[in-house]
Amino acid sequence: MTEPTALALSHQPTLSSSQLLAPWPGLRAIDQALGRFIQDLNLRLNGEEDALLGLCAALVSQELGQGHVCLPLSQLPARLAALAAKAELPTDWQARVTNIETLSAWLRAQPVVGTDETAELPLVLARGRLYLARYFAFEQQLVHWLQAAQAPLPLTVPADQLAAWLADLFAPVPQILLAAWQQVRGERPDLAIIPFARQWLDVTEGAELDWPALTALLEAQDPARLSAELPALLPAAACLNWQKLAVATALTGRFTLISGGPGTGKTTTVARLLALLQRQALTTGAALRIRLAAPTGKAAARLTESLGRAIDELAHGWPEVCDALPRQAATLHRLLGALPGRRAFRHDADNPLVLDVLVVDEASMVDLPLMARLLAALPEGARLILLGDKDQLSSVEAGAVLGDICGLSRSGMSPEQGRWLTRLTGYDLAPWCQASGPALRDRICLLRKSWRFDGQSGIGRLARAVNLGQTDQVAALLDQPPADLAFHGGEDRLSSLLAAAVAGYRPYLDCLAQGPCDAERAAQALALFNRCRVLCAVRDGSWGVGPLGLTIARALQQAGCLLPEGDWYVGRPVMITQNDHGLGLYNGDIGLTAFDGQRLRVWFQLPDGRVHGFLPSRLPPHESALAMTVHKSQGSEFDHTLLVLPDSPLPVLTRELLYTGITRAKGRLSLFAPRPLLLQTLGRLTERASGLPLALAERSL
Numbered sequence: 001m002t003e004p005t006a007l008a009l010s011h012q013p014t015l016s017s018s019q020l021l022a023p024w025p026g027l028r029a030i031d032q033a034l035g036r037f038i039q040d041l042n043l044r045l046n047g048e049e050d051a052l053l054g055l056c057a058a059l060v061s062q063e064l065g066q067g068h069v070c071l072p073l074s075q076l077p078a079r080l081a082a083l084a085a086k087a088e089l090p091t092d093w094q095a096r097v098t099n100i101e102t103l104s105a106w107l108r109a110q111p112v113v114g115t116d117e118t119a120e121l122p123l124v125l126a127r128g129r130l131y132l133a134r135y136f137a138f139e140q141q142l143v144h145w146l147q148a149a150q151a152p153l154p155l156t157v158p159a160d161q162l163a164a165w166l167a168d169l170f171a172p173v174p175q176i177l178l179a180a181w182q183q184v185r186g187e188r189p190d191l192a193i194i195p196f197a198r199q200w201l202d203v204t205e206g207a208e209l210d211w212p213a214l215t216a217l218l219e220a221q222d223p224a225r226l227s228a229e230l231p232a233l234l235p236a237a238a239c240l241n242w243q244k245l246a247v248a249t250a251l252t253g254r255f256t257l258i259s260g261g262p263g264t265g266k267t268t269t270v271a272r273l274l275a276l277l278q279r280q281a282l283t284t285g286a287a288l289r290i291r292l293a294a295p296t297g298k299a300a301a302r303l304t305e306s307l308g309r310a311i312d313e314l315a316h317g318w319p320e321v322c323d324a325l326p327r328q329a330a331t332l333h334r335l336l337g338a339l340p341g342r343r344a345f346r347h348d349a350d351n352p353l354v355l356d357v358l359v360v361d362e363a364s365m366v367d368l369p370l371m372a373r374l375l376a377a378l379p380e381g382a383r384l385i386l387l388g389d390k391d392q393l394s395s396v397e398a399g400a401v402l403g404d405i406c407g408l409s410r411s412g413m414s415p416e417q418g419r420w421l422t423r424l425t426g427y428d429l430a431p432w433c434q435a436s437g438p439a440l441r442d443r444i445c446l447l448r449k450s451w452r453f454d455g456q457s458g459i460g461r462l463a464r465a466v467n468l469g470q471t472d473q474v475a476a477l478l479d480q481p482p483a484d485l486a487f488h489g490g491e492d493r494l495s496s497l498l499a500a501a502v503a504g505y506r507p508y509l510d511c512l513a514q515g516p517c518d519a520e521r522a523a524q525a526l527a528l529f530n531r532c533r534v535l536c537a538v539r540d541g542s543w544g545v546g547p548l549g550l551t552i553a554r555a556l557q558q559a560g561c562l563l564p565e566g567d568w569y570v571g572r573p574v575m576i577t578q579n580d581h582g583l584g585l586y587n588g589d590i591g592l593t594a595f596d597g598q599r600l601r602v603w604f605q606l607p608d609g610r611v612h613g614f615l616p617s618r619l620p621p622h623e624s625a626l627a628m629t630v631h632k633s634q635g636s637e638f639d640h641t642l643l644v645l646p647d648s649p650l651p652v653l654t655r656e657l658l659y660t661g662i663t664r665a666k667g668r669l670s671l672f673a674p675r676p677l678l679l680q681t682l683g684r685l686t687e688r689a690s691g692l693p694l695a696l697a698e699r700s701l
């Protein structure tokens with residue numbers, strides 16, 4: 001079956017009476033075209049004209065445009081009521097949709113509505129939800145793959161050996177531990193020891209240890225003594241390291257999902273996990289073929305950099321294994337082999353990828369169709385490891401695959417899984433086990449401790465409070481911001497924003513102003529530009545990326561940092577909005593315009609690390625990037641993030657958007673928003689309609 005758009009166009013239906021009806025205001029042209037087409041098809045198949053069916057199809061298409069995979073029948077009356085205010089609906093619509101059972105029976109009786117993917121009809125009614133058939137098929141593909149991936153993989157080395165390797169990988173490094181202790185001990189080491197043990201030794205809340213002896217051992221500052229005596233003072237049952245549990249989990253399954261907020265150690269964990277998988281493979285046979293990928297070029301570049309660093313840190317202990325680990329990540333489109341002008345990829349079920357293990361970072365950005373195509377292209381028996389942050393914004397296109405799967409972890413882990421993980425780690429996992437729950441929950445690992453933000457960091461505290469919807473805590477942080485936070489909620493926030501943007505962007509502009517640009521200078525300027533970014537919640541309006549970008553350009557001009565002349569000028573940052581595989585430029589890539597001595601070029605860092613200048617006329621579709629949307633910033637981080645909300649409430653303003661924007665900041669966050677609007681945003685959660693949670697829970701019980 002073809003995509004919804006293609007479906008409507010490729011069949012080229014002749015105009016029928018139904019298509020000549022008045023348009024349905026409030027629906028996009030694409031939704032209307034699809035609705036009319038399905039209505040017309042139904043008419044031809046059963047000879048009955050029924051505008052309600054066309055409307056239902058159009059509404060499913062509209063929901064897709066808003067990121068929902070399907071339309072729950074329970075929501076149909078409300079959707080039609082909203083439409084009724086603008087368009088003329090069949091007079092009896094209310095009576096026909098209020099009873100869900102009657103509605104389901106009527107839909108099922110329509111020749112264009114099937115109940116599973118085998119019927120090859122344009123609509124599917126399943127699990128109380130109406131789907132465009134293609135999206136139902138994607139969802140089913142995912143469910144089948146995940147179900148098959150639940151079967152445990154046989155161990156190739158004894159469990160005791162795995163436990164010893166795990167202990168080695170996660171053993172505290174005495175020098176690092178002692179240096180950290182020196183930093184936090186202060187004047188009262190007896191008061192510092194418990195928080196220190198929680199953060200650095202993974203001691204669980206409430207565990208009782210010999211604190212004076214532990215304090216004395218750290219105070220002695222003797223690495224050899226620490227290594228020798230620490231194990232006796234620190235029984236495994238008093239500790240819990242979620243990273244170690246994630247690695248242990250991944251050893252025995254084809255599928256593992258590791259979710260955690262910023263700096264919770266996803267990359268560190270995956271480096272250790274890959275090292276352990278590779279060590280296991282090298283002990284018993286050939287090395288594993290491991291590939292790394294991410295949805296955008298920026299995210300792939302970050303994975304390459306951060307995983308490379310994490311592998312380097314491991315290399316002293318496990319040199320041969322680390323030599324056999326990959327260092328370069330690709331975009332998912334490149335990995336799958338994008339075909340120009342087509343949605344299909346070179347790699348699919350008939351031409352699978354050649355790999356044993358695939359790691360996908362920033363998986364929250366992967367939409368349902370892409371995830372389904374990725375799974376289809378995985379070879380039989382390959383392992384998939386998804387990394388991401390379940391609390392971030394979902395993919396731009398339909399679906400919230402990572403969030404939907406993570407939802408299953410609410411029921412803890414199964415007692416069998418708990419016993420197995422205890423065997424590998426020695427941890428007491430009884431409090432985390434629950435007797436019943438979907439089997440897939442055992443493949444999900446949540447990392448819960450941030451290593452980037454300490455307890456005092458304003459960004460870390462704000463991110464946590466926003467994530468939990470704690471209005472009072474957020475308000476307190478806004479009223480008395482810690483050193484790394486600034487809040488501008490008053491009338492002067494535009495001038496404060498412009499001053500902060502000028503200060504933040506001046507360094508890269510000064511760098512470009514030093515003389516003709518070559519790859520080296522462009523690399524320096526790109527690094528400086530990546531230190532600061534203005535992020536907007538919306539595209540339109542005076543606080544949207546386009547208008548605000550122009551206002552910032554004018555402020556930079558007035559400050560003498562920029563000389564805008566026409567469309568292209570030195571210092572103009574641009575973001576690519578469409579992949580160009582030929583040039584190696586991808587959606588989300590950011591380049592800087594600079595004079596190479598003869599002409600203006602736009603300089604980009606390419607996936608292989610080279611910096612190259614392209615003539616502006618050669619670039620694929622792009623836009624200015626002095627301000628960018630929070631959506632587009634996913635997968636990136638900036639030392640100083642300037643986060644801007646509009647003046648008034650809009651549907652896009654959600655808790656996830658705020659959390660995603662806040663967590664782009666590594667060192668400093670400045671917030672520009674009306675205070676009431678910001679607090680109101682905390683209460684607005686994104687909910688994406690999908691049948692995935694229900695299907696996964698049903699299938700895997």
Ligand SMILES: Nc1ncnc2c1ncn2[C@@H]1O[C@H](COP(=O)(O)OP(=O)(O)OP(=O)(O)O)[C@@H](O)[C@H]1O
Nearest residue numbers: 243260261262263264265266267268269306451452
């Ligand atoms: N168990 C640990 N012990 C000590 N330091 C750690 C540990 N785990 C992670 N770190 C440190 O915390 C920082 C963040 O780790 P990492 O980059 O793995 O997190 P992440 O979740 O991948 O972050 P991001 O938000 O960038 O995706 C790194 O400096 C890393 O060295």
